[in-house]
Amino acid sequence: MTYNEFKEKLFSIAKEKGFEAQIDLSESSEFSLRYANDDIDQYTDASKFSVSIKILKDGKIGRVYTEQLENPEKLFEEALKNWELTDSEDEEFFYDGTGKYIEMDLYNGSFEKTSVSEKIEFVKKLYNSAKCDDRIVMVPYAMYNNFKVSKKISNTLGLDVSTTADGGYSYAMAVSKDESTHSGLWMEVGTKFSDLDPEKIGKTACQNALSLLGAKSVKSGKYRVIIKNTAFEDMLSLLISMISAENVQKNMSPLKGKQNQKIASTILNIKDVPYYKNSISNRPFDDEGVPTKETPIIENGILKSFLYDLKTAKKDNTEPTGNSLGGSIRPINLLVESGEYDFENLLKKLDDGIVIIGVDGMHSGANPISGNFSLGARGFRVINGEISHPIEQITISGNFLQLFEKVEAVGNDSKIFYGIITPSILISELDIAGE
Amino acid sequence: MLNQSLIKDIIGTVLKYGGDFAEVFVENKYENRIELTDGKIQKANTNNISGVGIRGFLGKKAIYAYTNVFEKENLLSVAKRVGEALSEVKINDLTLDFDNKKLKNRHVIYLYPRDVEKTEKVKVMKKAYESAKNYSQLIKQVQVWFWEYDQEVLIANSEGVWAEDRRVKARLMINAIAEHNGNMERGFYGPGTSMGFELFDRIDVEEAAKRAARIAARMVDAEPAPAGKMPVIISNEFGGVIFHEAVGHALEATSVAKGASVFAGKLGQKVAAECVSAVDDATIPNAWGSANVDDEGTPTRRNLLIDKGVLVGYLIDKLGGRRMGMESTGSARRQDYTFAPTSRMSNTFILPGDYHPEEIIAATEYGLYAKEMGGGSVNPSTGEFNFAVNEAYLIEKGKITKPVKGATLIGKGYEIIQKIDMVGNDVGRGQGVCGSISGAVPADVGQPTIRVSEIIVGGRNK
Numbered sequence: 001m002t003y004n005e006f007k008e009k010l011f012s013i014a015k016e017k018g019f020e021a022q023i024d025l026s027e028s029s030e031f032s033l034r035y036a037n038d039d040i041d042q043y044t045d046a047s048k049f050s051v052s053i054k055i056l057k058d059g060k061i062g063r064v065y066t067e068q069l070e071n072p073e074k075l076f077e078e079a080l081k082n083w084e085l086t087d088s089e090d091e092e093f094f095y096d097g098t099g100k101y102i103e104m105d106l107y108n109g110s111f112e113k114t115s116v117s118e119k120i121e122f123v124k125k126l127y128n129s130a131k132c133d134d135r136i137v138m139v140p141y142a143m144y145n146n147f148k149v150s151k152k153i154s155n156t157l158g159l160d161v162s163t164t165a166d167g168g169y170s171y172a173m174a175v176s177k178d179e180s181t182h183s184g185l186w187m188e189v190g191t192k193f194s195d196l197d198p199e200k201i202g203k204t205a206c207q208n209a210l211s212l213l214g215a216k217s218v219k220s221g222k223y224r225v226i227i228k229n230t231a232f233e234d235m236l237s238l239l240i241s242m243i244s245a246e247n248v249q250k251n252m253s254p255l256k257g258k259q260n261q262k263i264a265s266t267i268l269n270i271k272d273v274p275y276y277k278n279s280i281s282n283r284p285f286d287d288e289g290v291p292t293k294e295t296p297i298i299e300n301g302i303l304k305s306f307l308y309d310l311k312t313a314k315k316d317n318t319e320p321t322g323n324s325l326g327g328s329i330r331p332i333n334l335l336v337e338s339g340e341y342d343f344e345n346l347l348k349k350l351d352d353g354i355v356i357i358g359v360d361g362m363h364s365g366a367n368p369i370s371g372n373f374s375l376g377a378r379g380f381r382v383i384n385g386e387i388s389h390p391i392e393q394i395t396i397s398g399n400f401l402q403l404f405e406k407v408e409a410v411g412n413d414s415k416i417f418y419g420i421i422t423p424s425i426l427i428s429e430l431d432i433a434g435e
Numbered sequence: 436m437l438n439q440s441l442i443k444d445i446i447g448t449v450l451k452y453g454g455d456f457a458e459v460f461v462e463n464k465y466e467n468r469i470e471l472t473d474g475k476i477q478k479a480n481t482n483n484i485s486g487v488g489i490r491g492f493l494g495k496k497a498i499y500a501y502t503n504v505f506e507k508e509n510l511l512s513v514a515k516r517v518g519e520a521l522s523e524v525k526i527n528d529l530t531l532d533f534d535n536k537k538l539k540n541r542h543v544i545y546l547y548p549r550d551v552e553k554t555e556k557v558k559v560m561k562k563a564y565e566s567a568k569n570y571s572q573l574i575k576q577v578q579v580w581f582w583e584y585d586q587e588v589l590i591a592n593s594e595g596v597w598a599e600d601r602r603v604k605a606r607l608m609i610n611a612i613a614e615h616n617g618n619m620e621r622g623f624y625g626p627g628t629s630m631g632f633e634l635f636d637r638i639d640v641e642e643a644a645k646r647a648a649r650i651a652a653r654m655v656d657a658e659p660a661p662a663g664k665m666p667v668i669i670s671n672e673f674g675g676v677i678f679h680e681a682v683g684h685a686l687e688a689t690s691v692a693k694g695a696s697v698f699a700g701k702l703g704q705k706v707a708a709e710c711v712s713a714v715d716d717a718t719i720p721n722a723w724g725s726a727n728v729d730d731e732g733t734p735t736r737r738n739l740l741i742d743k744g745v746l747v748g749y750l751i752d753k754l755g756g757r758r759m760g761m762e763s764t765g766s767a768r769r770q771d772y773t774f775a776p777t778s779r780m781s782n783t784f785i786l787p788g789d790y791h792p793e794e795i796i797a798a799t800e801y802g803l804y805a806k807e808m809g810g811g812s813v814n815p816s817t818g819e820f821n822f823a824v825n826e827a828y829l830i831e832k833g834k835i836t837k838p839v840k841g842a843t844l845i846g847k848g849y850e851i852i853q854k855i856d857m858v859g860n861d862v863g864r865g866q867g868v869c870g871s872i873s874g875a876v877p878a879d880v881g882q883p884t885i886r887v888s889e890i891i892v893g894g895r896n897k
Contacts, residue, residue: 036693036695037693037694037758039495041497041693042497042499043499044499044500045500045516046499046501046502047501047502048486048502048773050503063479063480064481064482065481065483066482066483067484067486067503068505075483078481081479082479082480082481082553083479085469085479085554086476086477086478086479088473088477090477138693138695140690140695140815140816173816175695175817180817180847181697181816182817183814183817217891220662250473250576251575251612251614252576327478360819360821360845361821361823363812364810364811364822364843365843365893369612369619369620370618370621372841374660374823374843374893374894375843375893376819376821376843393819393845393846393891394845394891395662395891395893396893397894398895431662431895432662433662433663433891433893435664
């Protein structure tokens, strides 16, 4: 069955039974290479398509997902059973597609045009660059990945939007050794093949591993701390959950009731942007087909807005922000605005403290409901504004919102990660556990 | 599922264009996920997942491809791409004789979840909701998820393997949120098995919900955990996540074969305290991480990993086995056809020791009692692990005194297993979903109550 036949059949069954229907087709392909032990360790060349179906009546939605374009009758029945089960009092909607979509060209095509042999050369170079020094005992992986995704969302209200995007990313890990082993990681994203520089990525991973040689723990206590962009990126996933209007409405966010209140240091500005140059997560519309737009989240320390899908926006009597993604409400590009300090000046301002370059355990050691976190960490001791020695086997702990209040300076070293863009920040006080 | 002649054609095509081994993995999975919040069903999703994974080896090189377009022409063209990417060796005369013997199903299912009305599932969920909600006035929100799937797989390869397996799993997950004096805390419990709907005759749904509520209610007013090095007693069942993260991942061929594990080359050596023995066992009937065959078609088995402190085994898949010069231990797993399989844990646990849990607590002057663990993660190449404690208490003078929250335990796996100094006799297993390079797979972790003489606790400083 072709996609159009499938869609028409489904829509007509739905109409017959008095339902609206929406269908979301996603076709994706990926190519990845992992290099290890001086050879290709894994090579993946793959594609798939999937169809998400929603039916709507009386403000309730029934869902079904399939990877085969067959049997629309049976799929409708399955969606109907799910519709019958749902008894939420929150009213659901479809979008009719009449809003204004930001034009963005998200497909470059350079990854597809690049030959496999060039990509193999790329990972070889990446791997060898990550072995930049004799003290590197191992490069567990050097990874290259590119993807292409086409999305098409249509419904019986007239919505009919589509987009195609491609992108790539690459990362490597290097391990150095003295009395124990230390790992260094680096990752970059690109909108075209030439954005990714294997030598730079490999070398940075290598230098990060070398920089931890001789690392030891520190005495437990409260320290002034710089959270580098590489670590803050990870920690921001706590904020993502807190600004979802769904979590706020369901009483699962500590930000509930704090709109228009000061929740952070006045120098902190955070927003969600649908397009950011060189980001690989830009989107003109969300998974409900709603146009994406720029949404201020924290302005000069004041909580301005949460992120909304259709249902939660109606409930709060506001406009949807176009943030329904992958079944939950998420930012497109969560952007922490750059400050005035370059990293050297940030170190000087820190004077005596610790730089955290990476954290472990966000998925377990951080609690999005209370905002409390306790995470494994590594970095450097800073004395008199200069890096003195590396640190590992410590934890940082605190409350994410209290941390926001203690932001003393923001760096100008913004880095693009997948869906997050952030500089490093300086925190006046943080709990560290070690020896 | 695909017929035998097409599978032969796919395998033949991979080998014709290159490679010395070819494998086909076909999957059909039917899955239901239902979410309840605020006492109401918010979402009910049904997922039909189906696709084909084609893999080829040449020596130690592996190529993987997947597709969900089942047409013969497409499958053969994907197979050709895999073969061409391997390229160098060509085997032209392939005679394939599949070993078609039926495996005995060790995981008997009485009520296939898809045959049970969804409204019955919702009844169970609402019962859990009521139980958690009524546990205490502090409980302000409860979320309940029901998750079930029925996965049929067919695995065939150029060595004549032909294996079919059907994996049925069901799990109930409860998240309770307590609020008091402006503080919010959550508690989680999520029992699951390789069973059908009869799971709910075997577990007490109300007790399971109370367990989640208890954690939230006890922790909401708890003081922050102390920071620094101290003895830690880790309770049984999900406490086994410490072994899973700190040691288990580093015993997987995925990292051992590359030399990227601290345990590489240490077979036969003493790596843990003598009181520590551990196994990985995917054969336990109806356990959450069990299967009749692994995702390469190798029958699963019980693998002894550590015997009285001595390292005696790794977890090995075919590719890892080639790289290590060892046999597969039936440990290849993958989330679905979009992932190439790799060595993974199934049901992993520390074997029982001599002490009653009360004796271990009584023998501890000062420390942390980790009653319910959260998740964790590890870097196998450095052994650095971390994991969260969801419910903890202080131990003072051999007695459990007050609740404390927000503790994270960190350390290096190879150091921690040498510091286990007391092992209890109360082995229990808990359920989790383990994420790694071949995706998210159901896994049991387990252990008796154990004591680690010294570990860094990440808490707050006074």
